[in-house]
Amino acid sequence: MTKAKDPALAYLDLFFPIHYIVGMQIEDTLRSGVLTRQQACILWTIRVQGENGQMMRRKDIERAMASWYEVTSSAISKSLRALTKPPLDLLQISEDPRSGREKLVQLTPRGRKFVEGMIRNGVALMDIMIERLTDEEIANGIHFLTRVTEVYQDIRDEHGDRINEVVTQTAA
Secondary structure (H helix, E strand, O other): OOOOHHHHHHHHHHHHHHHHHHHHHHHHHHOOOOOHHHHHHHHHHHHHHHHHOOEEEHHHHHHHHHOOOOHHHHHHHHHHHHHHHOOOEEEEEEEOOOEEEEEEEEEEHHHHHHHHHHHHHHHHHHHHHHOOOHHHHHHHHHHHHHHHHHHHHHHHHHHHHHHHHHHHHOOO
């Protein structure tokens, strides 16, 4: 193995524990014992990518969900419907005034409170992990993860939906 591949392999070996162990624990914490993984992802997507962290077009939610999960449009609709009905009542769906065919998904007041609770739970979990790190490790970790995200977004912007195809061709 060449020296240039050592860091790539080391990062690859970290993927499983970061994604499936740490990431799933963070996700479980955000779910608050109430939501499915998909429902938590929908709320978090609205928080991070939505207008003012509160509203998003349904098709944009579907696009984001499809890029992370192998999920059908009907499964997303089912998750969204469950979030609009009791006992959850976290979302409301309305017609987009800009397009009669498009729907807007918006947090209800109860939904905003729930997302605030998700944040509190996530911060509490992260505080437990962060207290074992030095200030330098925290700063370096935030910097590294921010840069990896930026680099990936650049690559995705260059190659679009073909990223796996491009990487597979490059590796062959």
